[in-house]
Amino acid sequence: MAPHFTVIRDQTPASEIPKGAVVAMGNFDGVHLGHRAVIAAALEMGRAHGRPAFALTFEPHPRRFFSPTTPQFRLTDERAKLRLLAGTGLSGAVVMTFDKGRAGTSAQDFIHHDLIGRLGVSGIAVGYDFHFGKGRVGSPSLLVSEAPRLGIEVDVQAHVDIDERPVSSSAIRMALAEGQLDEATAMLSAPWFVTGEVIHGEKRGRDLGYPTANIRLDANCGLKHGIYAVRVGRGQGKDQVRLDGVASFGRRPTFDNGAPLLEIFLFDFKGDLYGQELDCAFIGFIREELKFDGIDALIGQMDQDSAQARRLLAAAPDAFPKLGTID
Template sequence: MRVIHGSDEIPLEARGAVLALGNFDGVHRGHQVLIRQAIDAARRDGRPAGVLLFEPHPREFFNPDAPHFRLTPLEEKLAVLEELGVDLAIVLPFNAELAALDAERFIGDVLVNALGVKHVFVGYHFFFGRNRSGSTETLRAAGAAHGFDVTVVEPVSERGEPFSSTAVRLALAEGDVKHAAELLGRHWRISGPVVGGAKRGTGLGFPTANVAMPKGTALGHGIFAVRVTLDGRQLDGAAYLGTRPTFDNGMPVLEVFLFDFDEAIYGRTIEVSFIDKVRDDRKFSDADELVRQMQIDCEAARRILAQDAAAGSKA
């Protein structure tokens, strides 16, 4: 997949594409339906299949001090898009200049003049341009005037629940990572370098790899069965996210205990995929009671991971 940053110098072979427009945070199953429709249309017409993204998320631009829970950082989002079969990703920097463009200027300057777009796919709730003045109807009218097609994709749902980034965030806020995975079509994950901690886990017989949670992340606290990717290897483990109420009730920290693993990995980057929740966080009377519960938690996490692996092999 080719990634182009900005719209000032679009290569000739990228013009005339079929484009899906949006932020696509999470690239959840609803997004995937829209993007696959764009890919199918591009294949029928013999054109590149592309996605037009905005970076950073407009909410981060307009409210830089307010924490925004991004489900997928740009690098992960691009990786998922490539897996879907997208040929071209155009990443527009969401800055003061872009924010000041009204809907008509965005269509004329970006979609028509810079990209020569031939077909646009958007969700039913897509708004764009200064003060969100542009809508799907604005796009349809512009398409008729400038000679490009517009397809508006209606909400996609399962068992009456629409797929949405908001629904994924709500599931994660409750610690329901399994439901979040059902909405995303894959396990939710974070990545980051392993940082030093208080080493309480080592003293209790459960040495952990601590990972700083990305800014704005709102995951319900508890114990989780996780699968960790390190240098291309997949490792099973149990993770704790919480305030350590048994000890100090401090700032939330993510601590990952890897099963059957004894390498030093401080400073190395790991990716943590959350498979299912084992239990909620709670306070214990002393360290001995906590250790006994940790042993139970690890056995439960092993069973969950074994079941998940078995289900994956049958899919």
């Protein structure tokens, strides 16, 4: 049985916060290899001293606070991020609300009031480029310099590279925008995934012999429009059932060129999924979205896409993100 994953928020009573924990600190959008290096350092520090290890993160993402009108393509919303963090072996997460008050908190006050006073941390793991506090004055070097006086341990992780390219959330967003799934998967250590509720669509797929489960993604999703091999998770935790399929993400130029929609055709599945929540992991990019002259041409291409998706999925039998459960 997986250990319980505790989520601590601003309103959590101090009496319920385990003092002496180690924290991995960061925004953790995507929980990619660079983030996982910080998390691994926190877990190791916790094991060495017999302390629980938590992630410390901020919601909404600070970019949303500082640039509220700028579209933000998040790799993981809060819930997806927490589910990924819960799958790393951490004991829990501290989710701090990022608002005007938090943005105006000095780095020293954040260290002394939040990290030491409220959380009572015994150790901190952080990435080399993480900054905090008003004006982003707080830095890994500040934490290192303060550590002896505060009686805590600080571990600063260097950047992680793949083929001499730094791993970052922005690099993953760019890869997804270009349909470079192999590159994104390598940086994430697992396929990128989305979660959404199945909604009613125009039901054209049913008439074409390809009934789809339709999910509306975030309006700022920057995934390249096209056809993908996907693996879908239905249910949660150890009871989750995995299903393979092929999916289209885009505007359906053959029909209405409407708002972007994720349309998933599940292989060898019959049943009603309306209103259910599905996790959809993107395993392989097949082709760009196209406009067809007629239905027969579209169906013929869909047959080819399905065959290609089956081949890609057969070559990646275990590809799926490791997700924990949260309350």
